[in-house]
Amino acid sequence: MLDYDFDESIGYWLTVTTQRYHRAFNDALVPYGITFRQSQVLGWLALEGELSQAELAGKMMIEPPTLVRILDRMERDGLIRRRPCPTDRRRKLIGATAKSKPVWAKIVDCAKVIRARATDGLTDRQQATLKKLLGRVHENLLLQPPAELFDR
Amino acid sequence: MLDYDFDESIGYWLTVTTQRYHRAFNDALVPYGITFRQSQVLGWLALEGELSQAELAGKMMIEPPTLVRILDRMERDGLIRRRPCPTDRRRKLIGATAKSKPVWAKIVDCAKVIRARATDGLTDRQQATLKKLLGRVHENLLLQPPAELFDR
DNA sequence: GACAATTCGTTAGCCTGCTAACTATTAGCG
């Protein structure tokens, strides 16, 4: 007896759906030499201007060491630059370069296509419901660190 | 002007929610020396008995080279064994070991806890809706390979 | 002012996602 219908679980569907989304987006971006995650860096910089690495990692909800390597590759490819913060020598400020501007335009094009494919046949209401429910699951999992829970 | 509200997109919420789910699950499994993905291998073997690598990769919806390394680590840790298929020398059959049985019991415990946390405050109907919508997005992205779409 | 705590960014190492390419084997067709 299995005890757990894991292949029908939310975790299973979250995993396979997100992987498929990333693959579709990355495939679409291949001609521009950029990845889904790099496009998100450019998105945040486009939205908010220069950000520190700590701020950017927070907005992308990834750990700082993960962002370091993403930024390393983007700096190598000339899409971003790092500059020291004039007021706090611990910090580095990340800015998009002129070279990244046409790339961002392509990213937006790809994003619109992938989004349209992903949501084909879903009403605006269903899309809003999906985002709301994902947000709820996300919020639930931010609470109650596992150590506290299992130490009961 | 930004042109695209990427931080409100489905892709964004899929990404951050799935990462959070994986982290919570992996955190819960740390004491048992296993990972979320390894637990899924054991789950499929528990559900269907021995499977070939190709079958297992298909069910987990990952590429075969990815599965190779997951299985390598599990074989190293004594949780699975590979044996040649008696009728087809290309194939290897993956079976769970006796050592994995108590581990599976712990995985089920953790899965129940994480699931309960993730869905806290959601009705059964909302959970069904979430899975259905994720399934629709997943199905949409399986259709129409990107190359065909962009070649229009 | 001294010192502890915290923050920032980094490096190392592990896990897991992919593509490309390869070898061994089986299936199918003429």
Next chain:
DNA sequence: CGCTAATAGTTAGCAGGCTAACGAATTGTC
């Protein structure tokens, strides 16, 4: 029966998720 196409599993290399640990710098407290 011979040959081509397809399948199965592997290796290599890159991208990106994490934790742990570290050094440099700033903040906060006494």
